[in-house]
Amino acid sequence: MIGSWFQLKFHTRFQVSEYIEHDEHGPSVGIVKKRFLHLDGLTLDNGQNLASATIAYEMYGRLNSRKNNVVLICHALTGDCHVAGYYSREDSKPGWWEFMVGPGKGIDTDRYCVICSNVLGSCMGSSGPASINHRTKTPYGLKFPLITIGDMVSAQKVLLDHLGVQKILAVVGGSVGGMQVLEWSIRFPDRVATAIPIATTPRHSALAIAFNEVGRQAIMADPNWNQGDYYSKKPPDLGLAVARMIGHITYLSDESMRLKFGRRLQAKSDFSYNFEADFQVESYLHYQGKKFVERFDANSFLYITKAADYYDLGREHGAGSIVDAFAKSRARYLLISFTSDWLYPTYQSREMIKAMKKSGLEVSFCEIEAGWGHDAFLLPNEKLTSMIAGFLNNAFSEIDSH
Amino acid sequence: MPFLKSTPTDLRFDLQLISSWVESESTVLGLGCGEGELLHHLKISKNARCTGIEIDESKVSKCVEKGLTVIQGDISEEMEDYADKTFDYVILSQTLQQIYDPAVIIRSMLRIGHKGIVSFPNFSHWVNRFQLLLTGKAPVSSQLPYQWHNTPNIRVITIKDFRKYAREVGFHILQEVAINTDNNDKSGRRIRFLTNLRATYGIFLIGG
Numbered sequence: 001m002i003g004s005w006f007q008l009k010f011h012t013r014f015q016v017s018e019y020i021e022h023d024e025h026g027p028s029v030g031i032v033k034k035r036f037l038h039l040d041g042l043t044l045d046n047g048q049n050l051a052s053a054t055i056a057y058e059m060y061g062r063l064n065s066r067k068n069n070v071v072l073i074c075h076a077l078t079g080d081c082h083v084a085g086y087y088s089r090e091d092s093k094p095g096w097w098e099f100m101v102g103p104g105k106g107i108d109t110d111r112y113c114v115i116c117s118n119v120l121g122s123c124m125g126s127s128g129p130a131s132i133n134h135r136t137k138t139p140y141g142l143k144f145p146l147i148t149i150g151d152m153v154s155a156q157k158v159l160l161d162h163l164g165v166q167k168i169l170a171v172v173g174g175s176v177g178g179m180q181v182l183e184w185s186i187r188f189p190d191r192v193a194t195a196i197p198i199a200t201t202p203r204h205s206a207l208a209i210a211f212n213e214v215g216r217q218a219i220m221a222d223p224n225w226n227q228g229d230y231y232s233k234k235p236p237d238l239g240l241a242v243a244r245m246i247g248h249i250t251y252l253s254d255e256s257m258r259l260k261f262g263r264r265l266q267a268k269s270d271f272s273y274n275f276e277a278d279f280q281v282e283s284y285l286h287y288q289g290k291k292f293v294e295r296f297d298a299n300s301f302l303y304i305t306k307a308a309d310y311y312d313l314g315r316e317h318g319a320g321s322i323v324d325a326f327a328k329s330r331a332r333y334l335l336i337s338f339t340s341d342w343l344y345p346t347y348q349s350r351e352m353i354k355a356m357k358k359s360g361l362e363v364s365f366c367e368i369e370a371g372w373g374h375d376a377f378l379l380p381n382e383k384l385t386s387m388i389a390g391f392l393n394n395a396f397s398e399i400d401s402h
Numbered sequence: 403m404p405f406l407k408s409t410p411t412d413l414r415f416d417l418q419l420i421s422s423w424v425e426s427e428s429t430v431l432g433l434g435c436g437e438g439e440l441l442h443h444l445k446i447s448k449n450a451r452c453t454g455i456e457i458d459e460s461k462v463s464k465c466v467e468k469g470l471t472v473i474q475g476d477i478s479e480e481m482e483d484y485a486d487k488t489f490d491y492v493i494l495s496q497t498l499q500q501i502y503d504p505a506v507i508i509r510s511m512l513r514i515g516h517k518g519i520v521s522f523p524n525f526s527h528w529v530n531r532f533q534l535l536l537t538g539k540a541p542v543s544s545q546l547p548y549q550w551h552n553t554p555n556i557r558v559i560t561i562k563d564f565r566k567y568a569r570e571v572g573f574h575i576l577q578e579v580a581i582n583t584d585n586n587d588k589s590g591r592r593i594r595f596l597t598n599l600r601a602t603y604g605i606f607l608i609g610g
Contacts, residue, residue, distance in 0.1 A: 334466065353473060357483040362453070365473045366462045383459075387466040394469025 027103040028094060029060040032085035034125055037159055042120075042127075045154075048145045052134045055159050056125025057081050057117035060101065061109035063165070068399055070165045071107055071392065072156065073097070073116040074173030074180035077247075077304055078296055080124035081116045084109075099380040106385035107392065112169065117159050119152040119180070121304050123297035126155070130231060130297045142228035147303060149176070149311040153183045157191070167191055169399060170392055174198035174377035175344070176308045182352075185331040186317045194395045195331040196388060198377045199341050201348040202313035202322050202355075208343055211250045212305040215243030219298045228299050240298040241289030248288050253340035253373030257281060322352065326359040333363040334391045336384065338376040364391065413443050415583045415590035416603050420493060420519050423577065423607055424448055428490035431455070431515060433477040433507075434497040438465035445470065453489075455480045478507055484514040493519045496603075499555040505571050512573060512610040521605040524580070526560035526598050544586070545602045561597055561604040568608065577607035 035057055042053040058081045063070065073083050075096070084101040086094055100106045101114055118126040121144070129144035136143075160168065171192055173181045178200025185195040201208070222239030224230055252260075265271070266283035277283045318324030333356060337349040346367045356363040368383050370376040377384065413421070417440045424430060426448045432441045435454030438461075444450040454472035456462050465472035473480055477497075492515030494507065499522050501507050511518040523545040530541035540550045548555065561580060568575050580601030583590035593601040 332471070350475075353475075354483045358485065360485070360488070362451075362471050363473065364462075364466050364471050365475070366459060366466060367474055368463070369459055383463040387463050390467035390469050397469075 026105060028098065029085040029102050029109050031088065032058055032060060032082070032095070033087075034058055034081065036125065037162055039158060042151075042155060042158065044145055045148045045150045046145065050120075050127060050145060053120070053127045053155070054125070054131070055117050055120075055127075055155055057115060057159055058083060058085075058095075059113065059115050059163075060084060061111070061113045063113040063163070066400075067165050068167060068169060069112045069396065070160070070168050071112045071114050072160070072168050072171045072184070073101070073107075073114060074152075074156070074171065074177035074184075075116060075119065076173070076175040076177045077308065078244075078292070078301070079177070080122065081118040081126075082124075083114065083116045096378065100385060100388070106388045107172070108389070111396065112392065115160070115163070115165075117156050119176075119304065120155045121147045121152070121300060121307060123300040124295075128297065129228065129299035129303055139231040141231065141299060144299070144303065146306065148307050149179050149183050150187060150316065152307070153180050153187055156180070156184070157188060160191070167193060167399075169396055170194045170196055172196040172198070172388070173200075175200055175374065176304070178344075179308065179311050179313075182313055183311075183316075185329045185333070186313065186325055189328055189330045192329075192331045193399055194333070194391070195329075196334045196336070196391065197352075198336045198384075199338055199344055199374055201344040202325075202352055203311060203315075204309050205344075205348070208250075209309045211246055211343075212309050215246050216302050216305060218242035218246070219302060222298075225298065228302075230298075235293070236298045237293040240293050240296065240301060241286075243298075243301055244289045244292035244296075245285040248285055250343045251373055251375040253342060253371060255340055255371040256373050259371065260284075321355075323355040323358045326352070326355045326361060329356075329359070329361060331361070332395065333361060334387065335363060335365045336377070336387065337365075337367045338370045338372070338374070339367055340371050341374040341376065343374040412588070413439060414587045416521055416581060416587065416605060417443065417495065419579055419581060419605055420495060420521065421447065423519060424450060424491055426450070429453075429488070431481075431484075431489045431492045433481075433492065433494045433511070434500075435461075435465065435470075435472060437461050438468055438470045438472060440493070440495060441465070441470050441472075442468050478503075478510065481507075481510040481514055486513055487516055489515040491515055491517050491519055495519070495521050496523065498522045499557045499559055502556065504557070504567075508571060508573060508608070512608065516609070517576065518573075518608045519605065520564075520608060521603055522559045522564070524561050524598065524601045524604050525558040526562065527602050528599050531599075543602075545583075559604075561601060564604060564606065568606075574609045575606050576609050579605050581605065 037055045039053045042050045082095040083097045084095040103110045118124045121128045123130045129140045133140045171181045171184045178197035181195050181197040185192045219239035222236035224234045225236035261281040264280045266280045271278050313325050314322035335349050337346040353365050428450050430450045430452045432454040435456050441452040441454050445452050455477050462472050462474040492511040533541040580593040580597035581590050581603050
């Protein structure tokens with residue numbers, strides 16, 4: 001319903017002028033294209049070589065002549081490189097950060113060249129378990145190597161090398177995207193001027209690992225999963241849908257669920273007393289699960305959640321100490337957390353701030369008051385937008401004057 | 403200090419004075435920096451490398467919008483993580499009167515900074531004294547605009563008391579200035595005689 005209303009509005013605007021592209025959040029980057037970089041091979045952290053890898057990416061705004069205006073966006077667990085804009089005039093759904101990225105927006109595409117690539121292991125264009133293994137000519141399935149957050153970042157670096165970008169003005173991302181931001185700043189300190197990790201953590205807590213594991217178990221318990229070999233058969237949709245439902249609970253908060261659903265019933269006035277979805281929250285989760293299986297691969301969910309669970313910044317770069325890990329960074333940071341985020345609560349950001357201060361790094365931090373839980377960074381928020389805009393503006397004017 | 407008479411900027415008079423003590427290119431930590439008026443001024447006019455600590459989320463976001471480096475948090479907790487002598491100056495502007503344990507804060511300031519700058523409203527200004535004497539009510543002034551029941555200020559400090567406190571806690575007053583402000587504190591003048599009676603604010607440069 002909302003979709004069709006929006007489509008109508010979108011089309012009407014286009015009829016006025018095909019050059020003025022607006023949506024409810026303001027001007028849009030307009031029609032965008034997913035691009036692909038094909039590589040002969042990519043060396044992974046575990047020493048393995050991923051033969052004939054593909055990196056899907058999108059790029060908005062103009063790369064300036066000094067190539068110093070690049071804002072690299074890292075997407076979250078099940079996101080993709082479609083950050084903003086539309087694929088066609090008929091496309092009713094903009095990219096996932098449409099409110100943040102576009103002409104005159106928080107990440108202003110009139111000034112910055114925005115690049116986002118799909119993470120390795122995903123199923124949205126970059127190589128992942130659903131990709132064809134060139135040796136066997138069949139999908140990898142579980143033969144796909146286990147990838148790390150570091151591998152995702154290394155693949156992004158290959159892309160930037162290909163585009164001729166030496167130094168990134170800012171690397172920005174939320175959640176698992178935020179982990180990539182942290183990893184970028186420490187793995188390639190010479191390449192990152194500033195970093196904006198949002199609603200993220202230097203390592204998963206037991207709580208975060210627990211939820212991921214329940215999701216993985218739901219997939220693997222689905223008989224259709226078949227040890228990851230299901231690409232020519234019925235996929236494990238039920239398991240993946242349950243995994244998504246669990247994920248969704250962790251992205252919300254007690255407060256947001258109370259406000260959004262409460263104990264309201266879905267299209268009925270009394271309980272069914274027969275295990276149907278009576279409550280709105282049940283029906284919402286079912287819907288989210290169903291929608292998700294249409295666009296996401298179950299094996300990719302396993303691979304990316306595992307990469308996130310294994311990620312440990314201190315272990316990787318500081319022999320167990322995040323202070324030593326951050327000592328390798330030379331970036332200036334803007335950390336943002338949200339009050340109602342119980343997946344990566346604020347204390348995890350504070351731990352990073354302590355380490356950054358001890359390492360002599362410049363860091364800004366704000367815990368935004370928001371009731372929407374972990375997902376808050378994906379929802380329009382004036383403070384989030386204006387802080388990112390101000391931080392980028394300051395970073396760009398300093399870099400550009402040198 | 404000829405600029406003290408005219409006030410070309412919008413910066414509050416007491417902050418202009420603090421700014422005049424900060425050397426160019428120095429590193430500054432502003433405690434309870436609010437929306438970052440002073441830090442922004444120091445960044446632009448002194449090319450200082452500034453960091454702020456502020457507890458209020460909205461004020462922090464205003465600072466970041468301006469391009470300032472600010473951490474949201476409690477000043478005493480946030481000071482703990484900095485290495486000794488990280489900053490040239492640590493500034494506590496008009497916040498001392500709200501602090502539970504001032505000695506801890508001042509010691510921390512002088513641990514992480516080479517010098518500290520502390521300013522506070524002078525409670526012994528004659529207007530306050532007369533209000534209490536003549537009306538028998540707790541003083542309310544433009545510097546201390548609160549009633550006893552809604553004030554965030556938990557301490558009453560006078561210039562004289564602060565000097566005594568410095569001797570007791572064991573830090574040095576390197577420089578001090580007393581000022582009288584008007585026009586919502588935008589402009590003012592320096593007070594040289596009978597400061598404890600006539601000044602609305604005291605500003606101190608301190609060292610360990």
